[in-house]
Amino acid sequence: MKAVRIHQFGGPEVLVLEDLPIPVPGPGQVLIKVAVAGVNYSDPLHYGGQVPPDIPVPVLPATPGFEVAGVIEQLGPEVSTPAVGMRVAASLEDGGYAEYAQAPVPTVTPLPDDIDFATVTTLLIQGMTAYELVVKAAQVQAGERVLIAPAAGGVGSLAVHLAKIAGAQVIGLAGSQEKLDLLQSIGVDFAFDYTRPDWVQNVLQATAGQGVNVLLDSVGGETAMQGMLCVGKLGRILFFGLASNRPMPPLNLLLLNSKEQQIVGFGGPLNHPERIHEARQALIKYIQSKQLRPIIGQTFALEEAATAQRALLQRLTVGKMVLSVS
The missing domain is CATH 3.90.180.10 (Medium-chain alcohol dehydrogenases, catalytic domain)
Structure with a gap:
């Protein structure tokens, strides 16, 4: 072979x-x-x-x-x-x-016979990661505001779908016009270019100054630190990667404490093997019902x-x- x-x-x-x-x-x-x-x-x-x-x-x-x-x-x-x-x-x-x-x-x-092989590969690691992030770790609720960075990749685009299924308003970040257009096509409420200096201001403006309830970040570095400025009171911040391969600046603990925010590190779905079957079956049903389009x-x-x-x-x-x- x-x-x-x-x-x-x-x-x-x-x-x-x-x-x-x-x-x-x-x-x-x-x-x-x-x-x-x-x-x-x-x-x-x-x-x-x-x-x-x-x-x-x-x-x-x-x-x-x-x-x-x-x-x-x-x-x-x-x-x-x-x-x-x-x-x-x-x-x-x-x-x-x-x-x-x-x-x-x-x-x-x-x-099932109605799901092709390429589509199903999205469920195994990236799909389960998105499911665990949105449904289990962040526990996104209807009416909440969710910021996903980046949102056009495998995990990010699936997280967009799952957050929308939960009834949340979704703000997606991407680094090119092609990817911003993609985010618009999959239903984000707002899409901003995180390579531009004004994206934090744009997020805050889109949320009427309240900030988001949930930040899902796999970029790390300065982008993650800026993303934290977009999180409102009692917000949840979840880090699940370091695509930029850059260290984060020191945290502003005073701001974190005053807003009573939570920071959670997410290591991946295989840390919870008892939930693998549940996650895959849920994702397959979402695909079959056309709610999830990888x-x-x-x-x-x-x-x-x-x-x-x-x-x-x-x-x-x-x-x-x-x-x-x-």
């Missing part, structure tokens, strides 16, 4: 396509013939060897890729379901950038994995990026 491999840590240039034997599923595993593999912002940490302290550094050589969708090819010992030939999606520890991938049965979700951005071939990662790192994408495998 064809698989993308890394033999040393580095940038996208370390991703190389190789021929490998088709793996054999072990106890409690299934073998999936991969149709689509998802591309995520966590991928560069994996092939760059810069994983968080609580996650083991990949043993080289390794195959990146944390999410796949395809068809069950083979069952491991003592596994009776899902059946061979069933359409499924699965989240993995690694190994997704390949024509075949092993997956533990608990991470495998059967798919945005599939660029699609690359498996052999173009390095090109896909360069586009990701240069923030040239909108919505969900995928690799078309078979």
